[in-house]
Amino acid sequence: SQTIHQWPATLVQPVGSPLSLECTVEGTSNPNLYWYRQAAGRGLQLLFYSVGIGQISSEVPQNLSASRPQDRQFILSSKKLLLSDSGFYLCAQDRGDYEQYFGPGTRLTVT
Amino acid sequence: KQEVTQIPAALSVPEGENLVLNCSFTDSAIYNLQWFRQDPGKGLTSLLLIQSSQREQTSGRLNASLDKSSGRSTLYIAASQPGDSATYLCAVRRYDYKLSFGAGTTVTVRA
Numbered sequence: 014s015q016t017i018h019q020w021p022a023t024l025v026q027p028v029g030s031p032l033s034l035e036c037t038v039e040g041t042s043n044p045n046l047y048w049y050r051q052a053a054g055r056g057l058q059l060l061f062y063s064v065g066i067g068q069i070s071s072e073v074p075q076n077l078s079a080s081r082p083q084d085r086q087f088i089l090s091s092k093k094l095l096l097s098d099s100g101f102y103l104c105a106q107d108r109g110d111y112e113q114y115f116g117p118g119t120r121l122t123v124t
Numbered sequence: 125k126q127e128v129t130q131i132p133a134a135l136s137v138p139e140g141e142n143l144v145l146n147c148s149f150t151d152s153a154i155y156n157l158q159w160f161r162q163d164p165g166k167g168l169t170s171l172l173l174i175q176s177s178q179r180e181q182t183s184g185r186l187n188a189s190l191d192k193s194s195g196r197s198t199l200y201i202a203a204s205q206p207g208d209s210a211t212y213l214c215a216v217r218r219y220d221y222k223l224s225f226g227a228g229t230t231v232t233v234r235a
Contacts, residue, residue, distance in 0.1 A: 045221070057213070057225040072222075103167055110175065111156060111217055115167040 016040075017116035019104050025122045032077075032091040034119050036104030039085070045107040046087040048079055051118075052100040063087060099123045126151045128216055130226035138234050143201035145229045147214030152192050155217040159188050159199050162211045162228070171212075172199070204233045 016039045026032060038044055048060040059072045061079035069079050076095060080088045087104060104116040127150040137143060147157075156175045160168040172181045172188040174197065180189045185202040201208055211230045215223040 056227045112170060112173045113223060114170055118167045
């Protein structure tokens with residue numbers, strides 16, 4: 014099966030605290046992986062993408078970072094959260110002929 | 125830069141009526157186009173993928189067309205049902221393999 018797991022499902026964190034969101038995928042080896050953020054009332058914003066272990070490209074310079082320590086694991090981190098980091102974070106994977114599939118998402122509220 | 129526009133932003137129809145959702149994009153140099161469905165608080169579900177060489181794709185009650193030269197795609201949903209109520213997103217994949225998303229059309233099907 015090809016499933017995308019994200020955890021936690023929801024998270025409430027104070028401003029200035031660290032963040033770690035995890036995404037793992039099943040099935041295909043060496044998949045292209047993506048992190049998106051969907052803020053309230055706004056569209057999907059691509060944050061990071063990765064074409065392999067240790068290969069990360071950043072789309073939006075900010076206080077977030079991403080890492081890919083294993084083939085099917087993609088992690089989104091921050092050292093100090095801002096209020097503006099609140100949103101719905103989605104992990105995605107390419108399959109087949111570049112068809113994109115999404116995980117269930119993590120709802121982050123920064124207070 | 126690829127700009128993707130979806131009109132209308134919201135649509136309300138009685139059950140049984142056919143739905144027509146529009147998507148336009150500014151750069152015709154696309155690799156493929158994908159339609160997604162998003163239910164509130166959930167991740168995106170892939171509905172249809174159209175490669176740049178194709179004119180349409182069909183899956184059950186769903187049909188999507190692509191006119192690359194004019195920068196347009198249309199998603200048709202036949203005989204709408206209340207379960208079709210959701211936000212529908214169009215995404216265009218560039219040749220650098222990144223997706224550009226529209227803001228979505230929120231559909232309400234009234235029973």
